[in-house]
Amino acid sequence: PGTFDTSAIQAKWQARWAEADPFAAGGDGDTRPRKYVLGMFPYPSGDLHMGHAENYAYVDAVARFWRHRGYNVLNPIGWDSFGLPAENAAIKGGAGSDPREWTYNNIDQHKVSFREFGSSYDWSRVLHTSDPEYYRWNQWLFQRLFERGLAYRKQSPVNWCPNDQTVLANEQVVDGHCERCGAEVVKKKLTQWYFKITEYADRLLDDLNQLEGFWPHKVLQMQRNWIGRSVGADIDFEIEGRTEKISVFSTRPDTLHGATFMVVAPDSDLAAELAAGSSSAVRMRFQDYLDTVQKSSDIERQSTDRPKTGVFLDRFAINPINGERLPIWAADYVLADYGHGAVMAVPAHDQRDLDFARAFDLPVKVVVDTTAPVTGAIPVIEFDEDGVPIDPGASEDDLESLDPVRTGVALTGDGRLINSGSLNGLSKRNAIARAIDELTAAGNGRAAKTYRLRDWLISRQRFWGTPIPMIHTEDGRIVPVPDEQLPVRLPDATGLDLKPKGTSPLGGATEWVNTVDPETGAPALRDADTMDTFVDSSWYFLRFLAPNDATQPFPVAEAAKWAPVDSYIGGVEHAILHLLYARFITKVLFDMDLIDFTEPFTSLINQGMVLLDGSKMSKSKGNLVEFASSMADPGADAVRVAIAFAGPVEDDINWEDVSTTGAQKFLARALRVASDVDSPTDVVWKEGDAALRRVTHRLWADVVGLVEQSKFNVVVARLMELVNVTRKTIDSGAGASDPAVREAAEAVAMILDLFAPHTAEEMWEILGYEPFVGVVAWRQADPTLLVEESVTAVVQVNGKVRGTLTVPAKISGDELEALARADEKVVRALGGKEIVRAVVRAPKVVSFTTA
Ligand code: ANZ
Numbered sequence: 001p002g003t004f005d006t007s008a009i010q011a012k013w014q015a016r017w018a019e020a021d022p023f024a025a026g027g028d029g030d031t032r033p034r035k036y037v038l039g040m041f042p043y044p045s046g047d048l049h050m051g052h053a054e055n056y057a058y059v060d061a062v063a064r065f066w067r068h069r070g071y072n073v074l075n076p077i078g079w080d081s082f083g084l085p086a087e088n089a090a091i092k093g094g095a096g097s098d099p100r101e102w103t104y105n106n107i108d109q110h111k112v113s114f115r116e117f118g119s120s121y122d123w124s125r126v127l128h129t130s131d132p133e134y135y136r137w138n139q140w141l142f143q144r145l146f147e148r149g150l151a152y153r154k155q156s157p158v159n160w161c162p163n164d165q166t167v168l169a170n171e172q173v174v175d176g177h178c179e180r181c182g183a184e185v186v187k188k189k190l191t192q193w194y195f196k197i198t199e200y201a202d203r204l205l206d207d208l209n210q211l212e213g214f215w216p217h218k219v220l221q222m223q224r225n226w227i228g229r230s231v232g233a234d235i236d237f238e239i240e241g242r243t244e245k246i247s248v249f250s251t252r253p254d255t256l257h258g259a260t261f262m263v264v265a266p267d268s269d270l271a272a273e274l275a276a277g278s279s280s281a282v283r284m285r286f287q288d289y290l291d292t293v294q295k296s297s298d299i300e301r302q303s304t305d306r307p308k309t310g311v312f313l314d315r316f317a318i319n320p321i322n323g324e325r326l327p328i329w330a331a332d333y334v335l336a337d338y339g340h341g342a343v344m345a346v347p348a349h350d351q352r353d354l355d356f357a358r359a360f361d362l363p364v365k366v367v368v369d370t371t372a373p374v375t376g377a378i379p380v381i382e383f384d385e386d387g388v389p390i391d392p393g394a395s396e397d398d399l400e401s402l403d404p405v406r407t408g409v410a411l412t413g414d415g416r417l418i419n420s421g422s423l424n425g426l427s428k429r430n431a432i433a434r435a436i437d438e439l440t441a442a443g444n445g446r447a448a449k450t451y452r453l454r455d456w457l458i459s460r461q462r463f464w465g466t467p468i469p470m471i472h473t474e475d476g477r478i479v480p481v482p483d484e485q486l487p488v489r490l491p492d493a494t495g496l497d498l499k500p501k502g503t504s505p506l507g508g509a510t511e512w513v514n515t516v517d518p519e520t521g522a523p524a525l526r527d528a529d530t531m532d533t534f535v536d537s538s539w540y541f542l543r544f545l546a547p548n549d550a551t552q553p554f555p556v557a558e559a560a561k562w563a564p565v566d567s568y569i570g571g572v573e574h575a576i577l578h579l580l581y582a583r584f585i586t587k588v589l590f591d592m593d594l595i596d597f598t599e600p601f602t603s604l605i606n607q608g609m610v611l612l613d614g615s616k617m618s619k620s621k622g623n624l625v626e627f628a629s630s631m632a633d634p635g636a637d638a639v640r641v642a643i644a645f646a647g648p649v650e651d652d653i654n655w656e657d658v659s660t661t662g663a664q665k666f667l668a669r670a671l672r673v674a675s676d677v678d679s680p681t682d683v684v685w686k687e688g689d690a691a692l693r694r695v696t697h698r699l700w701a702d703v704v705g706l707v708e709q710s711k712f713n714v715v716v717a718r719l720m721e722l723v724n725v726t727r728k729t730i731d732s733g734a735g736a737s738d739p740a741v742r743e744a745a746e747a748v749a750m751i752l753d754l755f756a757p758h759t760a761e762e763m764w765e766i767l768g769y770e771p772f773v774g775v776v777a778w779r780q781a782d783p784t785l786l787v788e789e790s791v792t793a794v795v796q797v798n799g800k801v802r803g804t805l806t807v808p809a810k811i812s813g814d815e816l817e818a819l820a821r822a823d824e825k826v827v828r829a830l831g832g833k834e835i836v837r838a839v840v841r842a843p844k845v846v847s848f849t850t851a
Contacts, residue, residue: 004671004762006635006664013758014115022772023067023120025074025562032072036562037063038541038601040570040578041078044106045085048113048627050610050643050655051571051617057640058607058649058712059569060119061754065707066566067120068750068778074562075120076544078127079107082135083533084164084180087464091498098493099464103130113627117636118757120774127547129536130464134543136487137553138535139469141585143480144592146470150196151458153478156337157267158457160188165500166461167192169532170454171226171577176297187294192459193468193529197584201451204583205229207599212849213839215604216650217799219575226576228452233436235344235445237262237317237326241277246270246317249339249450252349253439254431257420258367259344260357262317262328263310265336266293271313274328278314285311286330293332301332308333308356319344320444321435322421331356339450351410364405370415371402374427456581458532463490463498463505465530473517473524481526482518488526504528537578538585541565541600559595568601571609579604605710608652610643617655625655634660637667637756644712644755666720667759670752673726674745674763678736681768688740692729694785695722696744701781703751705844712755719752742767749773795820796847802829813840820846 017023026032039059042052063075086099093102107128114121127134145151159168163183167190172179197204205227208220232251239246248262264271266289275286289311293301300306310331317326326344333352334343347357348366357364404410417423422438423431439445459468467488469481481488491512498505507513507528517524545558564586579601586600609616612623631639641663646653685693699718706715726744730736746767753760753773764773786809793816795803803825807816817840820826826848833850840846 004668006637006667006758009762010116010118010635010637010758013761014118016761016771017118017120018115020772021123022775023063023073023075024122024124025076026072030072032070034562035066035071035073035567036541036565037066037073037075037567038544038565038569039077040568040574041080041537041540042110043080043083043085044103044110046106046624046626047109049617049624050627050630053117053627053630053639054607054610054643054653055570056114056117056119057643057755058605058710060117060640060757061644061707061712062567062569062605063120064754064757064774067775068753069704070777074125074544075122076125076127076547077114077119077121077123078125078540078544078547079110079129080533080537080540081107081128081130082465082530082536084166084462084464087462087498090464090493096494099498100130100493103464104128113631116631117627117640120757125544125547127540127543129466129533129540132487132489133548133550134540135466135536137539137543138466138531139481139486139488140483140553141535141539142469142531143483143486145195145588146480148588148591150199150588151193152196153191153193155189155191157187158190158192159185160190161185163500164462165502167457167459169457169534169577171456171534171580176299185297192457193470193527194455194457195535195584197456197581198451198453200584200587201227201229201453202449203587203598204453204580207583207587209836210599211604212837213847214602216572216606217849219572219579219604219606222575223580226453226580230450230452232432232448232450233439233445234340234448235320235439237320237344239274239328240316240318240325242274242315246342247340248342248344249448250344252346252428252432253435253445254417254420254423254426254428255346255349255367256319256321256344256435256439257423258346258348258365259319259324259326260347260363260365261345262326263331263334263343263345263353263356264313264328265334265341266290266311266330266332268336268341270341271330274313274315275330282311282314286313289330296332298335301335304351304355308352308359310356310360312360320439320442327362329356329360337454338452347410348404349411351412354404354408354410358405358408365419366402366404366411367417367419368411368413368415368428369402369418370411370413372416374414374416456532456584458535459529460532461502461504462500462530463493463496465533466536467506468527468529468531470527471515471517471524472527473520474522477517478527479518485518504530506530534577534581538581539589541568541582542589542595554594556594563595564597564599565601567603567605569605569607572606575606605649607649608647611652611654612656614654634664635758637759638663641667641716641755645716647713649710649712666723667756669727670719670723670748670756671759671763671766673723673730673741674749674766676730676736677742677745677767679739679742681742683739683742685739685743688743689729689734689738690740690785692725692733692738692740692744693782695725696740696747697781697785699747699751700779701786703778705841707754709845715751716755719748722748747779750776750778791843793820793843794845795823795826796845797826797829798849799847800829802826807843809843811843813842816840816842817846820848 039056063073066073081103086103089102090097090099159173161168161178161183163181173185178185230251233253234247236245236247275283310329313328315328345353347353347364414428417426417431436447469488471479491509496505513526515524515526542554545554582600587598589595590598617624638660642658642660646658749760749763760773790806791809793805793807794801803823805819835848836851837849
């Protein structure tokens with residue numbers, strides 16, 4: 001016992017894989033159906049750690065699974081190798097250090113680690129985004145976006161990280177802090193390049209519905225919130241002493257009669273202009289206020305428990321619906337870059353407006369009776385001159401509860417319109433529709449949508465990224481570098497001052513930055529900024545289709561064959577940034593007729609995090625469990641089995657609870673079973689022990705569904721069970737020559753290959769076969785050996801298990817769905833909501849998604 005030399009076994013199979021390259025994707029002659037499996041590519045900071053190990057263990061299990069199912073699998077690996085850590089390392093290294101060296105050394109280390117991990121990659125397709133052969137196509141992409149009006153420059157207040165001395169996209173600001181270094185982000189007015197992702201906001205939002213059931217619900221919800229579509233109206237207000245009207249965006253045009261003042265964002269051009277047209281006293285007060293406002297973050301400004309501040313601009317707007325004069329204030333709870341940077345304030349029905357009105361003693365007018373029922377006949381409502389509704393049946397308490405000034409609580413609920421002319425008696429929804437109709441007819445407004453999503457700011461004032469391929473001419477034009485001059489290569493870092501100083505280090509590369517106007521030949525300057533590295537990762541899955549193609553970013557024909565990615569696997573930290581950008585660029589490429597799909601990743605698996613001491617492993621915390629050291633003793637297979645066995649994919653794993661010793665023992669037992677087998681490869685299984693055969697065949701029957709649902713921990717548990725039962729049969733039953741023992745051992749080798757490929761190959765060889773078990777087709781269960789008559793089906797509602805049903809194993813999908821819809825607990829969980837999607841996998845799972 002214990003005679004298996006793990007490291008020798010690993011070395012042996014790694015060498016054979018390297019030599020035979022059995023996992024390269026099949027070419028055109030390969031007639032198998034295709035699957036594209038992809039792990040989010042790593043950033044080469046230091047060596048891989050256990051978080052990577054988990055991610056790539058699952059990626060490899062999925063890739064191997066599809067090969068065993070008879071698919072031609074594409075499973076490539078590359079590196080997301082531009083970015084700040086390389087540059088910061090070079091700065092620390094002192095003069096002459098080059099981010100390149102650090103980056104490519106780390107990549108080399110990663111490559112060794114992945115080989116040692118036993119990952120079944122197609123090594124012919126490696127890419128690094130920092131290679132000119134790659135980033136050249138980022139530049140190509142930039143030009144195409146520019147041509148389509150989707151890349152543009154504008155001056156606006158941007159998020160600025162004072163520590164990294166660079167701008168950040170909205171998506172890179174987490175709770176007011178830099179996503180990377182944690183420094184507090186400030187606003188700075190700069191002229192920068194943007195990608196117009198907002199033009200795709202509706203499609204990015206609506207297409208999420210297609211992904212329901214295939215992406216984690218949580219990720220879809222996060223994307224929906226990030227895009228943040230609001231539906232309402234734009235309403236135009238005349239301004240005394242100004243020719244142009246001011247538009248405001250409102251989700252509640254029904255409350256227009258309740259508007260009692262207007263508020264503009266103090267940091268907007270509009271506020272400055274309104275103040276400029278006022279008295280000098282107002283101008284001074286406004287300027288003082290603006291100075292304080294500019295020191296606070298958006299988060300602070302929107303916080304509801306912060307006292308409201310503002311200044312009256314001594315200007316007036318006219319309410320288009322009733323001609324009332326509304327005083328205009330500047331207050332920081334209104335943001336300059338949302339909607340139109342101005343609101344009609346309806347304090348009775350909006351909490352922030354009410355807080356403001358109470359702080360500055362402004363009038364409050366109730367226009368929705370929120371105590372009135374909204375279904376049934378329209379009630380007749382009377383109200384007194386002060387706008388307080390008179391409800392003959394209402395008690396004093398009721399009336400009091402309706403007075404927002406006294407209670408301090410805005411009436412945001414549904415009800416019946418009062419004090420509102422033609423809208424009186426209507427419910428909120430009907431009144432909104434009616435108000436929009438009336439505004440449209442009068443030319444004072446129109447239906448409108450607003451988004452939380454902002455355009456994607458892609459300029460970075462750093463060295464280690466893709467140079468923006470634009471040229472600034474002497475006469476002030478900004479022109480693209482012609483395609484045939486791409487790539488614009490990064491200059492040597494030698495001699496360049498990389499230290500963050502607020503402008504791009506590339507500006508200091510005199511020879512590089514000086515160029516000529518491609519049209520006139522006159523002296524001109526290159527744009528010295530580099531692109532956000534999220535541009536690099538927004539389309540890399542397509543570059544894997546032909547990473548060495550020097551003529552185009554990817555061959556259209558290959559994309560038609562392989563893409564979109566069937567299984568994308570990575571961390572939930574990319575729920576917004578990377579996944580949103582990749583979805584955006586995919587839609588642009590679709591519009592360019594280069595691809596025939598609109599979503600890049602058909603299904604998404606988010607694995608949980610690997611924790612140490614209950615907190616996330618990270619370099620900055622210094623609690624990384626590194627790959628090489630933790631792999632050395634137990635071996636890659638034991639680490640991979642232990643990870644898979646530790647729990648469901650989406651759960652976090654505490655590394656201290658992971659037992660590689662248990663996994664090692666299990667793998668040794670599996671190998672021993674294989675070497676004990678004492679029958680030829682052509683033995684007749686049918687003659688074997690029936691009890692053991694049933695265990696084997698039940699696993700064959702279940703394994704496909706288990707892997708498809710990412711229940712890797714259950715698969716490992718079932719393999720352990722099978723190994724144990726086989727051992728018992730060898731020791732006490734019919735013995736090692738029983739055909740069922742061979743059948744079971746072969747099943748273990750074939751399925752164990754998902755998690756412990758070195759051990760699996762070794763078993764396969766011991767069992768008398770040629771390599772490689774990694775490409776062997778799995779077997780079918782013999783139905784006569786599947787005794788179970790009924791199974792338990794699980795019913796999920798919005799991703800949560802809400803009921804279980806005991807059903808016949810052979811139930812049809814329709815029957816199962818009908819039973820699920822009728823189940824009491826499920827009905828309760830649905831709560832009357834409409835089912836917008838039902839995914840049925842008979843006989844085990846029904847998954848409903850509600851509106
Ligand atoms: C009048 C009104 C009455 C509003 C009412 C709400 C309730 P969401 O849902 O987040 O899109 N708003 C518009 N532009 C704003 C800005 N730049 N800064 C801060 N607030 C702004 O919010 C839309 C609502 O937020 C709009 O509808 C507007 O107030 C306010 F009973 O208009 B509402």
